[in-house]
Amino acid sequence: MTDLTSLAAIRAILAAAPDASGAARSAAADRNLQLTKPPGALGRLEDLAAWYAGWRNDPRPRITAPQVLIFAGNHGVAAQGVSAFPVAVTAQMVENFRAGGAAINQLAELAGARLDVHALDLDRPTADFTQGAAMTEAEVCAAFATGWTAVDPKTDLLVTGEMGIGNTTSAAAIAGALLGGEGWAGRGTGVDDAGLARKAAAIAQGLAANPDRSGLGVLMALGGREVAAVAGAIAGARARRIPVILDGFICTAAALCLHVEDARALDHCVAGHLSAEGAHDRMLAALGMQPLLSLGLRLGEGSGAALAIQVLRGALACHSGMATFAEAGVSGA
Numbered sequence: 001m002t003d004l005t006s007l008a009a010i011r012a013i014l015a016a017a018p019d020a021s022g023a024a025r026s027a028a029a030d031r032n033l034q035l036t037k038p039p040g041a042l043g044r045l046e047d048l049a050a051w052y053a054g055w056r057n058d059p060r061p062r063i064t065a066p067q068v069l070i071f072a073g074n075h076g077v078a079a080q081g082v083s084a085f086p087v088a089v090t091a092q093m094v095e096n097f098r099a100g101g102a103a104i105n106q107l108a109e110l111a112g113a114r115l116d117v118h119a120l121d122l123d124r125p126t127a128d129f130t131q132g133a134a135m136t137e138a139e140v141c142a143a144f145a146t147g148w149t150a151v152d153p154k155t156d157l158l159v160t161g162e163m164g165i166g167n168t169t170s171a172a173a174i175a176g177a178l179l180g181g182e183g184w185a186g187r188g189t190g191v192d193d194a195g196l197a198r199k200a201a202a203i204a205q206g207l208a209a210n211p212d213r214s215g216l217g218v219l220m221a222l223g224g225r226e227v228a229a230v231a232g233a234i235a236g237a238r239a240r241r242i243p244v245i246l247d248g249f250i251c252t253a254a255a256l257c258l259h260v261e262d263a264r265a266l267d268h269c270v271a272g273h274l275s276a277e278g279a280h281d282r283m284l285a286a287l288g289m290q291p292l293l294s295l296g297l298r299l300g301e302g303s304g305a306a307l308a309i310q311v312l313r314g315a316l317a318c319h320s321g322m323a324t325f326a327e328a329g330v331s332g333a
């Protein structure tokens with residue numbers, strides 16, 4: 001059993017994370033040069049295929065068993081009036097996910113992905129981070145462990161998603177703490193100008209009340225259970241060399257906490273899409289990530305990342321299915 005019971009134990013695991021197979025990646029890159037197309041004509045799809053091949057240790061892979069994980073949590077900071085919706089919506093949407101009625105149910109089904117929903121202590125919101133840490137070390141570690149163990153070891157692609165009223169305030173506070181600067185608050189579910197001002201004030205208070213600037217320290221102080229579970233799932237996928245597509249603003253904030261702990265921690269991740277939440281582009285830029293899609297989504301629940309499964313599938317369909325110049329009798333340049 002992996003020890004995930006303290007931040008020190010989690011740090012040790014992040015430091016020992018496995019890398020991709022360099023041999024499988026270069027074999028895939030060699031194959032790419034022989035495929036019946038001008039070199040580079042499939043653009044970023046070519047890089048995606050080689051990246052995925054390295055992580056799966058297979059120079060000619062396909063995606064056959066994707067998994068979408070949604071984690072839900074409630075936030076004490078929601079009491080500051082930072083969301084357009086009441087906190088009861090978190091639990092109501094969990095029921096909707098379980099009944100198959102949410103956007104992610106449609107998109108996961110379309111992608112042929114298994115969908116698992118984990119509600120984390122919804123009747124016990126985290127503490128309001130304007131007054132001190134949102135979670136204790138035991139709480140953040142338990143949530144991280146939920147995410148870690150939720151990853152199906154047999155899956156070959158993980159999509160992380162989340163649901164939690166108030167969590168764009170949490171994600172913006174994480175970004176502000178770890179990246180500095182101003183303007184991380186956006187409209188989330190659609191707060192009005194007064195709500196946006198309350199949100200910016202809550203973030204400023206949260207940063208002042210919580211001085212630890214380590215990645216996991218910030219996750220504990222300013223995150224939420226679902227944010228910590230997303231981080232745990234990303235790290236758990238890495239331990240099994242499972243590539244990950246990140247969803248929007250909140251998932252990227254969870255990923256940022258890992259990145260600050262260890263610069264290699266997100267090597268197995270790609271950004272599924274650019275969220276309409278204003279500061280998402282700045283967070284992705286800090287991570288050096290280019291989103292696969294940009295459709296103006298700001299839903300969360302894994303929706304943008306689930307759509308991006310098909311982009312990655314497209315990359316691998318071409319890479320693994322195409323004929324080489326020699327096989328097809330096509331003349332080279």
Ligand SMILES: O=C(O)c1ccc[n+]([C@@H]2O[C@H](COP(=O)([O-])O)[C@@H](O)[C@H]2O)c1
Pocket residue numbers: 082083084085162163164165166167168169187188189190191247248249250251275276277297298299300301
């Ligand atoms: O993923 C995103 O980029 C995203 C952007 C805005 C809102 N959300 C979703 O909306 C909820 C948080 O919004 P809020 O206004 O309550 O902080 C939460 O359930 C998220 O999944 C998600």
Ligand SMILES: Cc1cc2nc[nH]c2cc1C
Pocket residue numbers: 085089093162163164189299300301
């Ligand atoms: C209705 C609703 C659905 C969501 N899905 C993810 N976040 C959400 C927030 C709201 C408010």
